[in-house]
Amino acid sequence: MRFTVLGPVRAWRGDTELALGPPKQRALLALLLVRAGSPVSLSDMVDVLWPQGPPKSATNVVRHHVGSLRRLLAPETPTGEDRAVGTVARYSGGYRLDPQTGGLDLLVFRRLAARARQAASEGSPKTATDLYDEALALWRGPIADGVPADIRGHPVFTAIDDECVSVVRDAAVDALTAGTPDRVLAPLRRATTSHPLDEPLQARLVLVLAAAGRRAEALATYRAVRDRLAEELGIAPGRELTEAHQRVLDQDPSDVWRSGTPPGPDSGDAPAPRRRPRAETPSGARTPAPHPAQLPADLPVFAGRRSELARALALLPELDHPAATPEATVITTIEGMAGVGKTSLAVHWAHRVAHRFPDGQLYANLRGFDPAGAAVEPGDVLRAFLHGLSVHPHDMPAGPDAQAGLYRSLLTHRRVLVLLDNARDSAQVRPLLPGSPGSLVIVTSRRRLQGLITADGAHSLTLGPLGDAEAREVLAQRIGAQRIAAEPAAVEAVIALCGRLPLALVIVAAHSTAGPGLPLASIAAELRAGHGSLDAFSGDEADVRAVFSWSHRALTPVATRLFRLLALHPGPDVSRSAATSLTALRPGEARAALTALVRSHLLIEHATGRYTSHDLLRAYADELLYAEESEQGRREALGRLLDHVLRTAQAAVDLLFPHRVERETPPPCRAGSAPEPLTGRESAAAWLTVELPGLLALIERAATCGFPVHAWQLALALELFLDRRGLREEQITVQRVALAAAERHDDRLGRAHLHRTLGFALHRIGVDSEAASHLGSALDLFTALGHSDGQARTLRSLAFLANSRACHQEALEHYAQALAHYRATDDLSRQAGVFNEIGWTHILRGEHHEALAQCTTAVALHQKTGDINGEAAAWDSLGYAHHHLRQHAHALDCYRQALVLFREIGDRALEADTLGHIGDTLHEQGNHTAARSSWGQAAAILAEWGHPDTCQLLKKLRDAAADPP
Structure with a gap:
C-alpha cells in the first residue's frame, strides 16, 4: 500500500489507485495518516470530523467508515489480524494505521528532513540542500487536499502544514549557504503564497530571489509584503524582513546571510519591538522599564510533544x-x-x-x-x-x-x-x-x-503519556540513537514498562548512561522484576513514589481512599457507578471524589463517567491499598464491586436475550453496592461492550481472591454475549478460570454450568474431543443435582456437537430428551427453541419439508411467548429451508421477517448472519449487485468486532468481484 497526504489524500494498492469514498471517510483516512503509527481514539475522530459539533450518530458513522476503510485497504486481510501493515487496526480504545516503510509521503518527508538537518549541523549545506529538495518534492499542495476545508482547519492538519513551512525555512537557509538558491525557490514561492503574512518566510523569499539574480523581484516582493502588513495589520515590517531588505539593497544577500547568525525556525518570528511608555506607579512616580529574563534554562535535549x-x-x-x-x-x-x-x-x-x-x-x-x-x-x-x-x-x-x-x-x-x-x-x-x-x-x-x-x-x-515514537526520541536524546537502534525489542519493552511517562524514561535513561556497557535488555529485565511496584523507579535524583505522594497528600480522606480502592479494579478503566459501589459512597460523594482525583491528575476521565490512570499510578495506588487498607476492608470493597458488575451483567443479558439466558440466583448484595441502571437493550449492549475488558479481568480476580460464585456466575452471564461477538478465545479463557475456581471450592453447581459453557466454546473452535468430555461431565453433574434445565441445555449442546460430526440421528435423540425436560416444566419458549434446532437438523439431513414444519411450529410458539429473538431465529431457519428448496422468493420473505426482528431488538450478530443468508439467496437468483451489498453490510457489522466469520463473507465478496451486475 502507498498513501499520500502532503497534498491530495490518495491511496494505491500496487499500481491501482483506490476510490476513497465519501468526504468524511476520506477525512478519517487523512487523520489516521497524519497520526500514522499512533492510535486515534473514537472521541478524537469525532472531534476532527465534526468541527461544528457531532450528531448523535457520530460514533456509529465513524465505525462504519472504519469498516469501509478496512475492506478497501486490505480486503484479503482477516479482520482479526489487527496489526496488519497498511490497514486500519483496533488499538488501545481507538484505531491506528501503520503504513509500510516508505509507504506514506509524510513519513518519508520527515525522515529526509531529519537527515537534512543532521547534514546541516555537520557543516554539509550542499548535502542538506539535496535532502531538502527530495523532501519538498513530496509536498504537492495543501495538506489533506480533498478533505472538507472546515476539517482541514483542525490543528492536527494545520500542524503538518506548519511542519512543512518550517522545513522550507530551513531549506532556504542551507540553499543560500550552499550557493544554490534556485533549488528552494519553487517550494518557497508556494509556502509564501499560502502564508502571505509570515514575515520570516517572506524574508527568506526576498533573500533567495536576490541570491538567484532576481534583485528587482526581491525588492518588489519586499514592497508587496510591507504594503500588505500595513493594510491588513497596520504595522511596519519586523526586524528580519527589514534586514533582508537591507541586504538586498547592499547587493550581497548570500554573503550577508553567511556572515551573521541565521535565525532558527522560530527566532525569525520576532516582530520589531514597539516603543512603549514607561509605567507609572499609582503615585505618579516614574519607574524604570527593565527587561527581566527569569526563565529557567531550556532542556538541551527536549524531545517529543x-x-x-x-x-x-x-x-x-x-x-x-x-x-x-x-x-x-x-x-x-x-x-x-x-x-x-x-x-x-x-x-x-x-x-x-x-x-x-x-x-x-x-x-x-x-x-x-x-x-x-x-x-x-x-x-x-x-x-x-x-x-x-x-x-x-x-x-x-x-x-x-x-x-x-x-x-x-x-x-x-x-x-x-x-x-x-x-x-x-x-x-x-x-x-x-x-x-x-x-x-x-x-x-x-x-x-x-x-x-x-x-x-x-x-x-x-x-498532557498524557508520550506516544511510542516520542518516547523513543526521549531515550535516543539521552542514551544515543545507536543504542536505540541496536536493541529495538528492549527499547520497546523499556518504553512499555515505563508507561511512556517522561519522568520514568528519564530516570531509566540516567540509569543506563551510568553504565554505558549495560545492555538495554538487562534494564528491561530489571524493570519487569520491579513492575507492579515503584521500586524500579526510585533513585537519588528522582523518586516517582515521592512525586505521586505530593499530589496524593493534597486530597481529602474520601478521595484518598477512593484512589487506593480503585487499585482493586483490574480493568483498563472504571465507571463512576462501579467506583460508587466500590467505596460504598453516596453518588454525589463519589462524583466529588472522582472530580478531585481528575483535577489532581491522578485519574483521567477519558470518556464521560469513565476513568483511567497511568500504570505507575495504579502501582502506587496498589502500594497504598496494602499499606493503609485492612484485609477486611479490601475484601468488602472487592465484594461490593463484584456484586455491582454481576447484577448489572445479569440485567444486561436479560434485556438483550430474554428467554435465552441461563442464570442462577446471585449471592446477597452487600450494603453500598447497586447495579448500573439500564434503560433498555441499547444501553445494555453499550454497557457490556464498554465494560467487557474489565468484566473479563474481574472474573479472574474473583476466582483468585476467594469469590468463586461471582466468578462462575459472571462467566455464565457473559456466555451468550461472548459467543455472539465471536470472542471464542476470551470465552474459553474465562470459562477455564471460573471452572478452576468452582473446582477448588467444590461448587458442584458452578462446575456443572462451567463444564457445559466450556464444552460449547471448545466445540466452536473445533476441539471436539475435549468439548465432548466437558459436556459429558456437565450432564452427569446436572443429573446428580436434579437440575432439569441444566440437563436440557447440555443435551442441546451435545446435539449441536453431534450435528457438526454429521451424526444427525444422534442429535435428534438429544433434542427429544431436551424437549421432554421443557415439556415437564411447561417452558414454551425453550420448547420453541428446540423445535427450531430440530428443524435445522432436518435441513442438514436434506429433509427440507420436514424442516419447514418444525420451524413453523417454532415461529408460532415464539410469537405466543413473545420471544422476539427466538422468533427471528426461526424465521431465518425457514428462509434457509426455502432457499434449499430453491423457493427463493419465499426464502427472501422469511429472511426479511427475521431481519426486521433482529434490527428491532438490536441483535447485530444475528442480523449479520441473516444478511449473509440474504446475500446467498440473491446471488443464486442472479442478482449479484444486491448480493454483494448484503454481504458487505454483514461483513461491516462483524468487522467492527473482529469477528472470525468476517473472513467467510470477505471471501464471498472477493469470489463475486468478477460477477456481472
Missing part, C-alpha cells in the same frame, strides 16, 4: 505583531499527572516564544505540591516579581493588595511572559495575573484549574 507544542503556539497568533491589540492576556494552563513533563514543555514553549514578549519574562515555582506542604504564598511571588521589575525595596508598597496594584500597573502597555510553575489552585495564581492585554501567562499544575478556565478564560492543555 510536537502536537501539544503546536497547539500551544497556535494560541498566540494575535501577539505576532506589535500593533495588534489582543482583547486580553492569554492564559494557558498545562495540566497533567506528576512526572508527565509539564514543566519541561512549559519552559521549552516559553523559550520558543520569548522573543514575542520584548518587555521580559518572569518565572516562579509556586511549589503547590511540595513534599513539605509549604506552597509559596502569592505575596512572596509578587515581591520577587517587583524586584525583577527593578522596584527598589524602599519603593515597595506595604500589603499584598498594594503590591498587586503596582505589579499590574508596571505591566500596563507591556508584553511580558509570566511562567507560574507547579500551582496548587486558581487562588494561588490569580493575584499574579497581569491586568492589561498583551501578555502571556503559562501555568503548570497537577490539578485542573477550573477557576482560571471559567472565570479568567484560560486555555487548558492536558
